[in-house]
Amino acid sequence: SVGPVLPAGFAGLKVLLLNISRAVSRDVLITFSPTEGPRLPNMTEKGKTGKIKLPKEIFHSLGSWTARVVVTVLNIQQLGMFEEVNQTGQVLDDTVVGITVGETSIFRLQEPMKLTFTHRQLPYGITPQCVFWDPSKGMAGGWSSSGCFTQPRNNRTICSCNHLTFFTLLLNPALDESTAQALMAVATVGCGVATAFSIFTIAFCIFLRCRFRSEETLRINLGLHMNLVGSLLLLNLAFLLNNGTSGGTQPKTCKVLGGLTHYCLLCCFTWMALEGCHLYLLFVKVLGIYIHHYLMKLCLVGWGFPALIVGVAGVIGSYGEYSIQTMDHQVIARLC
Template sequence: MWISLFALTLMWQSTIQAVEPCKFVFDECQKADVPWTSCYEDRIRSCTIRGRFTMANFIHRRVSLTQEVEASPTPQHVVRISSSALQRSRGATSEEEVLLVATVINSTFFKLSPPRPRGRGRMIHIPLDRPGPSTVLGGLVLAVKAGNHPVRNLSQAIKLTFNHDKQVQDGACVFWQESPLQNGTGYWNTDGCDTNDTGSEFICSCNHLSFFAVLVNPALSVDESDAVNLSYITYIGSALSILFTVVSLIIYICLQRRRPEKAIGVHLHLTGALLCLHLSFLLCCFWVRQLDEKEEDWVCRGLGLLLHWSLLATFTWTALEGFHLYLLLVRVFNIYVRRYLLKLSLVGWGLPTLIAVVCGISGVYGKYRLEVKDADDRNSTAEICWMSSHRLPVSFVTTVAFPCLVILCNSCMLGLVVFKLWGLRAGGGGAESGRDSKKMTREKWMKLWKDCATVLGLSCVLGLPWGLASTTYISLSGIYVFTILNSLQGVFMFLWSLALSCKSRSDNNSSVRDPSTQKVMTTSFNN
């Protein structure tokens, strides 16, 4: 008798320990060796809510199989599951009820990893001209589970409603796909989910149960007239850049023959990269118009490779401009490098070539489609020969992360130039300040103008106008400023080459009267 009671006590204690409180499941799965999403799906269906304790934004109840069920863990999230889906979730058992679990989880716990898309699913792509990442609507992910049997390929889809602000646009219903590496990471997939935006809510129709969310990419509404104006500005600006970069190349070649300098050589290569960039951009835009809607030939893929290579070469040579400026301003002494320009050329042209070849072998290039929504919620499609829309990691690393790093480093270099100019002016103006300490003389204004011109010119050479891409999120005027400045890069390089040519003639014909200006110009331009 005592043995029986002892055995029953052990069985009762083991049962109590097996039934885990629901409020501890999430924290325990975060510590598990397996991916926490799989652990959570398995253990949340067997946990229990003890006593009268209730969890906020958490539904955990048994529901009937005979009718449609609606659950709303938060006022912004509603899920509707049909009776056929509930019957599929019970499996081969004869139960009349199944357990339904619906809750929301903070999106920061879902760690993204580069996807390996196989099958029909695809990753959400961020347009090139809007490099900001997509975000989860409200920062919350809706987790829905029913029964003990996996629910997939439903004939009657599950309806999930996500309420949102009317200013949110370009949303897509997705579910969480675990990485094949089983390292706790994954990516957002659209397979089996359709999206319907009613203006105040997203309605997702999915044929399975999982972790659901809506990815949104805040878009700035552009009128049709503004879109046409921006297109003309881009085409005209790129055409002018092609013309003026050709002239700039001629000027740099003449300067290099007259007085070989390393800085002139770097400018020459950067101008060549800009010429390739604007030329390939116009070719990609005009060639894609000759293709049918679903046609994609080898010429378009080749032009996409050329455009990508030109963009990488432009940013690489822009980074080398900053590196050369660093050697001149910081490492003033002992900076002689044997075959300096040859080594820079191997990096400036070799690195983009290597990346473009690898991407070309991987088949990332093709026709790119960008959907634009105007102020009247009408969608229009813009196409260009670029990279296919499902190649997010390649596009993000090579066209967002790398340019941001270059712009950050070159901004520091420009700040160093401004600091040097300020130091030279402060150290060389003592005699003049004693002569007239209150009134700004004409000579001082000329020095200030030259310094401003030097800083503005270096800003263009260092590629800082590309940093204005962040202003495209703020207003329509930011889009115009970004488009104008970057489409006219070739014109700015021509003005810079013209300034170098004038300075070279001035140095040959007369002596420079301002020692501080001579020092800065020598540091900025020469070797």
């Protein structure tokens, strides 16, 4: 059932070509390594090389009697390929394995293709993830785990995928529960300190507005600052409330908390934009600018426009409980 074998390649790229009969009676096994590339298995390679297991159903469903199988092993550092923008994980041995069968795309396999990557014992805090290259992700493509299941072992990781394309094993820095709790504690303390200083700033602005009642321009400037600081105060309070109650809240309450947090965040952005527009009027359009009920109109935009966006997001069901999980789906934090 296996036809002529043709190994080929050059620096950074090694290829294996096989002709497989449609009447193949068992799964097709291929081994590979970053240095020697793909080849047919032999008895002396136990546990030393990676393995590819192509289920026989792939070939039974083809229209032609023989299918050309192309297996490529690429060194992406030498070739300068498969570079994802803002990639956090590291590609194991800079190795990508490409698998194609015939002239058509193979996907939605009932029995998954299994790809085994061999490696040393991974250090603490590193989680392997089976991924494939998705050209439609982002501007220039990126790694995706859709359709792939990761099974970590001591010195190997088994990837079970329901399609054929270019695969690799990403080594991601894992966020454990203790680190997540420490980060949440730091964020809580920071929000508490920011809340205290925001209250002090608002009180100081109120004092200045009362002290200089005859200075209309100064009162408008202070009013703008108070609204901006007020939105920051509400955002910090919303985060503290969200962090303190999201663990055991009802779904409706969690949606309200999520909408409130989103609203306060949008208010911060809106008031920052209004501050910029106000500075433009002060320093560029210096003369001849008067707007009746200027501060009131800014308040309608600063507090009303975010409410419109949050209302639309709430109608389409964007709010609810979200969890932060490790790669093995262990929940380490919950937020609304």
